[in-house]
Structures are given as C-alpha cells and as structure tokens.
Amino acid sequence: MKNIKLAIPLIALIIVYLLGSWFYPYSWASVNKSYSYDQDNVSGKEFLEKYKSAKGYLEKQDRNKVSIAVQDFYYTIDGSFIIDLGKQSITKQELTALKLALEQNRKSFTKLFADRDIDMTEESKHSLLIVIDTIENAEDLLGDIQYRSFDRGNLRRALRNTLVSLAFASELTDDFYHSYAKTK
Numbered sequence: 001m002k003n004i005k006l007a008i009p010l011i012a013l014i015i016v017y018l019l020g021s022w023f024y025p026y027s028w029a030s031v032n033k034s035y036s037y038d039q040d041n042v043s044g045k046e047f048l049e050k051y052k053s054a055k056g057y058l059e060k061q062d063r064n065k066v067s068i069a070v071q072d073f074y075y076t077i078d079g080s081f082i083i084d085l086g087k088q089s090i091t092k093q094e095l096t097a098l099k100l101a102l103e104q105n106r107k108s109f110t111k112l113f114a115d116r117d118i119d120m121t122e123e124s125k126h127s128l129l130i131v132i133d134t135i136e137n138a139e140d141l142l143g144d145i146q147y148r149s150f151d152r153g154n155l156r157r158a159l160r161n162t163l164v165s166l167a168f169a170s171e172l173t174d175d176f177y178h179s180y181a182k183t184k
Helices: 002-023 041-059 065-078 090-113 122-147 153-183
Strands: 034-039 086-091
Touching: 041 065, 041 153, 065 090, 065 153, 086 090, 090 122, 122 153
Parallel strands: none
Antiparallel strands: 034 086
16 A cells, blocks of 8 residues: 555656656757657748759859858758758757857858958848848747747747748848859
8 A cells, every 4th residue: 555655646757757748848857859840841842942943053153252151051951950851850959050050150151241352242241131130030049949948839830930930041042142143
C-alpha cells in the first residue's frame, strides 16, 4: 500500500512532464528540443523555382564583394529549413545556427552599404536597406522562438512567419542584386 501511495505522485509527475514537453517543445523541460514542422508544399515549390533562378543568375555574374555577400546569404538559405519541403524536424540548435548565420549575412550587407569602393545607385542602396531590415526581422523572429516558451500552435505560427520572412528576404536579395548588376 505504501508503494502505491509513493508511485501515484511519481507517475503523475512523469505524465505532467511528458505533456509539458509535448505542448512546449522548445521549453527548458523538453528533452528533445525539436519540433516537427510541415511546410506548405505549394508556396514552397513556388519559392524554390524563384530561388533556383536567382542562384543561377548570380552564378553567371562576375565575382566581386557584392556577389560574394549575396552568395553567402544564399548558402545560409540552402542550410535552413526553408529549402526542405514536407515534414521535417527542426531542433533548437538549428534555429540558433540559422540566427547566427543571418547575423553574419546582415553584417556583410551592412558593410556593402558602407563601402565607398562599391558603386551603387540609389535604387540599389534602397533595395539593400530593405534586405537588411528583412533579415533583421527574421533574426528577431528566431530570437523569439529561442527565448520564449511557445506552445505548439504559436510555435508553428512563429516558424511559418520566420519562413515567410526568409523567403521574402531571399526575393528582396534577388531584386537588389538584379538592380546592382544592371548598373555594372
């Protein structure tokens, strides 16, 4: 009888822990710290077509500071969850690595903006500022996911918003590079 009285609270505590880990996958209580995300294949395929076209255009251009910074950003996108369609598991470490890579990309683009040796039109400068702002927005979204305890529904929404922000940043980067390349 004494063993049963001791086992019931222990079992209840384990159940509460497991439910908490499931409802809050990135919380301190979660062991795995990963979330299974199912990306929308329709918008994902459309993005991937545009993205491959942008990368193809970049590869045909001359190598310079701007093309290297844009290529680094594309490498960041290649390594992120935005490229994989369908269901995938996203760990907290992957989000941290993506956030750090985006910070580096933003700093590289900011250096381009400040570099006096790079000749950019006002249109290109304006496009670059929008790219920098959009990347910073994606960083903020990733920071929110890392440091706030989202339940599964809010986490899905936050990941979707991050994905949309990264796709938008990629399209804006392509627009920036096209406007820059036109003047060369």
